[in-house]
Amino acid sequence: MYVVIEGIDTAGKSTQLEILAKKYKEAIFTKEPGGTQIGIKLRQMALEGEAKSKLAEMFLFLADRAEHIYEVILANKDKMVISDRSMISGIAYAKNLSLQTVIDLNLIATNNTLPTHVILLKLSKEELQNRLSKKEHDSIEARGIDYLLEIQNRMEETIKKLNLNYRFIDASLSIEDISKDIEDFLNE
Numbered sequence: 001m002y003v004v005i006e007g008i009d010t011a012g013k014s015t016q017l018e019i020l021a022k023k024y025k026e027a028i029f030t031k032e033p034g035g036t037q038i039g040i041k042l043r044q045m046a047l048e049g050e051a052k053s054k055l056a057e058m059f060l061f062l063a064d065r066a067e068h069i070y071e072v073i074l075a076n077k078d079k080m081v082i083s084d085r086s087m088i089s090g091i092a093y094a095k096n097l098s099l100q101t102v103i104d105l106n107l108i109a110t111n112n113t114l115p116t117h118v119i120l121l122k123l124s125k126e127e128l129q130n131r132l133s134k135k136e137h138d139s140i141e142a143r144g145i146d147y148l149l150e151i152q153n154r155m156e157e158t159i160k161k162l163n164l165n166y167r168f169i170d171a172s173l174s175i176e177d178i179s180k181d182i183e184d185f186l187n188e
């Protein structure tokens with residue numbers, strides 16, 4: 001089982017992953033970017049805005065993803081693996097290229113490996129504004145509210161286009177209600 005928790009910045013992914021870690025003690029918890037040794041370096045380069053071109057930035061995330069799929073996902077394919085972000089973020093955030101082109105690049109990076117369960121936490125504009133106002137921004141979050149809402153729409157489009165097994169959840173529900181909905185989905 002390859003479960004991914006998706007959502008734009010501040011959607012509540014880490015909060016839900018903490019709860020999942022207590023419920024699924026046998027599962028392997030991982031993340032993109034930064035789930036491997038090389039990934040830690042690539043994450044730092046990508047999030048500190050070292051790449052000046054958007055294309056180079058996308059290839060940093062793709063390199064991270066290729067290594068992560070090989071070292072973590074495929075190496076544990078008989079176990080339950082739960083990941084903070086996935087190729088869905090990769091496709092959605094690389095919005096300077098067409099959806100189909102980025103999907104093709106991501107399928108190469110992942111060796112055609114797709115998640116079995118996708119949870120997308122969806123934020124309203126008001127709630128996103130509220131949550132972003134309370135934290136310091138990395139170089140990607142600094143791109144603003146409208147940028148992030150556009151990414152959220154691309155995430156939704158990507159999940160549907162790839163015909164994945166998904167659950168969309170309103171991220172402004174209570175932490176407990178979201179957690180219950182995730183558990184129900186994983187037990188279906």
Ligand SMILES: Nc1ncnc2c1ncn2[C@@H]1O[C@H](COP(=O)(O)OP(=O)(O)OP(=O)(O)O)[C@@H](O)[C@H]1O
Binds near residue numbers: 008012014171
């Ligand atoms: N259901 C919720 N209702 C209200 N606030 C929440 C909820 N879930 C998370 N939060 C709060 O929103 C903020 C962002 O949550 P969290 O760090 O879990 O998001 P994230 O998706 O992991 O963010 P990022 O991608 O930026 O790391 C935190 O302050 C957290 O306490």
Ligand SMILES: Cc1cn([C@H]2C[C@H](O)[C@@H](COP(=O)(O)O)O2)c(=O)[nH]c1=O
Binds near residue numbers: 033141
């Ligand atoms: C996988 C991936 C991520 N991003 C962006 C999304 C976030 O702004 C950061 C990651 O930060 P987090 O604290 O780990 O959520 O990177 C991206 O632009 N492209 C990607 O492929």
